[in-house]
Amino acid sequence: MKAKRVADSITEQVHIVMPSHISGTNRLFGGQLLAWIDEVSAVTARRHSERNVITASIDNLQFKSPVYINNILVLIARITYVGTTSMEVRVDTYVEDHLTGMRKVVNRAYLVMVALDENEKPTEVPRLILETEAERAEWEAGLRRYQLRKERRKEGY
Numbered sequence: 001m002k003a004k005r006v007a008d009s010i011t012e013q014v015h016i017v018m019p020s021h022i023s024g025t026n027r028l029f030g031g032q033l034l035a036w037i038d039e040v041s042a043v044t045a046r047r048h049s050e051r052n053v054i055t056a057s058i059d060n061l062q063f064k065s066p067v068y069i070n071n072i073l074v075l076i077a078r079i080t081y082v083g084t085t086s087m088e089v090r091v092d093t094y095v096e097d098h099l100t101g102m103r104k105v106v107n108r109a110y111l112v113m114v115a116l117d118e119n120e121k122p123t124e125v126p127r128l129i130l131e132t133e134a135e136r137a138e139w140e141a142g143l144r145r146y147q148l149r150k151e152r153r154k155e156g157y
Contacts, residue, residue, distance in 0.1 A: 001124060001125075001126050001127075002126060003126050003127040003128065003129050004048055004079075004126045004127075004128065004129060005128075005129045005131060006078055006079055006080075006128065006129070006130070006131070006135050007131075008047065008048065009044050009045075009047035009048040009078070009079055010044070010076065010077065010078045011040050011043045011044045011047065011076070011077045011078075012040075012074065012075070012076050012077075013036060013039070013040040013043075013074075013075040013077075014072065014073070014074050014075075014096075015036065015072075015073045015075075016070065016071075016072055016073075017067055017068065017069055017070060017071045017072075017073055018069070019069055021069075022068075022069055026068065026069070027066045027067060027068060028066070028067035028068070028071075028073070030063070033067070033073075033093065033106075033107065034058075034061070036073075036075055036093075037058075037061075037075060037091045037093065037107070037109050037111070038055055038058075038111065040075045040076075040077045040091055041055070041077050041089040041091055041109075041111040041113060042055070042113060043077070044077040044078065044079060044089050044113075045079070045087045045089055045113035045115070048079050048082070048087055048125065048126060048128075049087065049115035049123075049125045049126065050126075051115040051116055051117070051123060051125070052115075052116045052120075053087075053113040053114060053115055053116065054113065054114050054116060055111060055112070055113060056086060056112040056113065056114045057111065057112045057149065058109060058110070058111050058112075059088075059109075059110040059111070059112065059145055059149065060108070060109060060110045060145075061107065061109045062107060062108060062109075063106065063107055064105050064106055064107060064108075065095065065104055065105065065106045067095055067106055071095045071096075072095065072096040072097075072098055073093065073094070073095060073096075073106070074093070074094045074095075074096050074103060075091055075092070075093050075094075076091070076092050076093075076094075077089050077090065077091045077092075078090055079128055080110070080135075080138040080139065080141070080142040081128070081138070081139055081142025081143060081145070081146060082125050082126070082127065082128045083125075083146065084124055084125070085114055085115055085122035085123055085124060085125060086112050086113065086114045086115075086122075086125070087112070087113050087114075087115070087125055088110060088111070088112055088113075088142045088145065088146070089110070089111045089112075089113055090108065090109070090110055090138065091107075091108070091109045091110075091111065092105070092107070092108050093105075093106040093107040093108070093109075094106055110142075110145060112149070
């Protein structure tokens with residue numbers, strides 16, 4: 001199995017926020033954003049593993065800024081850490097100003113995706129080639145999150 005670079009699977013997804021995406025508070029419904037985050041994460045994990053994938057967990061989901069009707073929403077996903085059959089995917093979400101192109105952080109989420117074989121059983125994923133200091137730092141943080149997830153499972157969390 002050939003190792004892959006982080007850049008090989010980076011995925012960018014763009015949406016214009018429509019009235020059907022809005023909650024009763026006139027902001028983007030969090031469940032809609034979560035669906036888009038899950039989708040872009042799955043595409044990224046599929047690109048890395050060349051397999052179908054399932055979402056195993058969502059580690060972190062923090063909302064930093066509101067999103068309104070007609071905003072341009074940009075989601076960027078990248079692999080940050082890989083195990084034997086799982087991949088951690090970081091998804092950054094931004095609101096983009098259509099006049100200046102400036103982006104404001106809305107959200108950062110970490111998801112764990114598991115690659116599946118033809119029998120829908122977990123299967124090995126390619127190693128990750130780290131090319132930059134930022135990628136190495138993200139890997140180290142991903143390793144800490146992996147250890148934390150293991151501890152939580154022991155506690156029944």
